[in-house]
Amino acid sequence: MSASIRLKELLNDNTMPSAPELVVGERGGRVRCLACGHRCSILPGRSGVCRVRFNAEGELRAPAGYVAGVQVDPIEKKPFYHAFPARDALSFGMLGCDLHCGYCQNWVTSQSLRDDAAVSRPTFVTAERLIEIAVARKVPVMVSTYNEPLITADWAVEIFKLATAEGIQCGFVSNGNATPEVLEFIRPYVDLYKVDLKCHDDGSYRKLGGVLENVLDSIRRLWAMQFWVEVVTLVVPGFNDGDDELKRMAGFLAGVSVDIPWHVTAFHPDYKMTGPPRTPAETLVRAYDIGKEAGLRFVYPGNIHGGIGNREHTYCPQCEKLLIRRCGFIVEENRMKGSICPFCDEAIPGVWEKDPPSHTDGMGVPLPVVVSEGPCG
DSSP: OOHHHHHHHHHHTSEEEOOGGGEEEOGGGOEEEOSSTTOOEEOTTOBOTTSSSEEETTEEEEEOSEESEEEEEEGGGTTOSSBSTTOEEEEEEOSOOSOOOTTOTTHHHHTTTTOTTOOOOOEEOOHHHHHHHHHHTTOSEEEEOSSOGGGGHHHHHHHHHHHHHTTOEEEEEEOOOOOHHHHHHHTTTOOEEEEEOOOSOHHHHHHTTOOHHHHHHHHHHHHHTTOEEEEEEEEOTTTTOSHHHHHHHHHHHHHHOTTSOEEEEEOOOBTTBOSSOOOOHHHHHHHHHHHHHTTOSOEEEESOOSSSTTTTSEEOTTTOOEEEEEETTEEEEEOOBTTBOTTTOOBOOSBOOSSOOSOBOSSSOBOOOOOOOSTTO
16 A cells, blocks of 8 residues: 555544535535635545545545644745734645646645655644644744645634634635635635746646636635735746746736735756756846836745845835845844835835834744845845
């Protein structure tokens, strides 16, 4: 028996009935899952594309009661740049994904039910225990990440119900292959939503296991539903780094809102995609320029620090004064006055604290501002 089959059997014993909002019964004992854009019609005894949501005698079961990873780290790593800057977030993830990207950087969790080389294993935990950790660490945000949170949305909502009662805001770090039903289901408990826009070519998306229009529709819908949305594109040489494709992505985002932050981040060889070289800094600078030319007010190159000048900082789009200085995932200086530029009173889109610390020690305790003399400058 393969490791992935043994893991699947273990996970099948740690599930909950799917939220009623995410399932429709069909003839012959089939169930239609609405958790992601695949909308799988699942026979009894079978699972959906994600391999973690399955039909048990006519009942759709969803993952619950475990994590594959828990980490408290800067919210900038998600990345969210316009939400709680310089604060930590408690991140947790489960197992499985509805896509199969060859360059996945979280493949040990996302592909664990497809690939025996993925070694991540579950740690069984209650929702209450996760909230205890978050409260003890004084984090203002909890985030479902590491695998695709849409396919584990049922248990994430159970956790987030407890989190919101503690005044903690919650977020998804997702591939965006959503349905209207799942977004309506999570909306009362999720305020922050990061979407991976992997490319702007449907043929390329289908090779990854997705459909371009599903993701584009999700971004439109998320913004209309007033989630705080930030979009990430991992720029892969030879896959999505051409000017035309970058222009299509930037133009689409600007057409939804020029206020959506677009993170264009550097690829490094990983998982099954080891052929392309690392993304050079000049490619990210080119993507940054394309985003700005499209009208986007906030474009952030990432994963290459020291080669992108001042482009990872946040500037006021009205007066152009520096608001947030970053070096990688470290906020060195935060001049924001709540949600307002302190120099010209321009409202800056995002989710801001009224009196944010300039920097924290991981426990929410402010530290002195540090100005780098190194490569981030």
